[in-house]
Amino acid sequence: MTPRSHAATALRAALPEGPAWVTRIDPRDGATGVFRDALVLARLSHPADAATVHLGSFRVEESDGAEVPGELLLSPDGRLVIWTAARLLAPGIEHLVTADGLKDRKGREVAPHRSRFVPGALARSDLPG
Numbered sequence: 001m002t003p004r005s006h007a008a009t010a011l012r013a014a015l016p017e018g019p020a021w022v023t024r025i026d027p028r029d030g031a032t033g034v035f036r037d038a039l040v041l042a043r044l045s046h047p048a049d050a051a052t053v054h055l056g057s058f059r060v061e062e063s064d065g066a067e068v069p070g071e072l073l074l075s076p077d078g079r080l081v082i083w084t085a086a087r088l089l090a091p092g093i094e095h096l097v098t099a100d101g102l103k104d105r106k107g108r109e110v111a112p113h114r115s116r117f118v119p120g121a122l123a124r125s126d127l128p129g
Helices: 003-014
Strands: 022-026 031-034 040-044 058-062 070-074 080-085 095-099 113-119
Touching (some): 022 113, 040 095
Antiparallel strands (some): 022 040, 040 080, 070 080, 095 113
């Protein structure tokens, strides 16, 4: 066995079996004072099927249900969903992150995820330097 194939075998062994889920979300659930130009990052337990990563399966909405326009990217390893807002997030208003309808590369559903955060008054670009 070559070092490369050994590493691939070890990686496969490290991935949990069973349903996929969101293992980490940033901003974390309940966060306040989030920068208005913050990215939303969702780390997945298993690599996502890129065809299922779209604005219908991963979205950010304001508390009144209005969808925040944005763009989605998937990392090359398929385990990080990156959402970027098309405009500054509204300060002081609760935002809901929903991941529902994602599938992993084996066709298994990713467990639905919902979390909330509240942007503060500042964007990163407001900071000096």
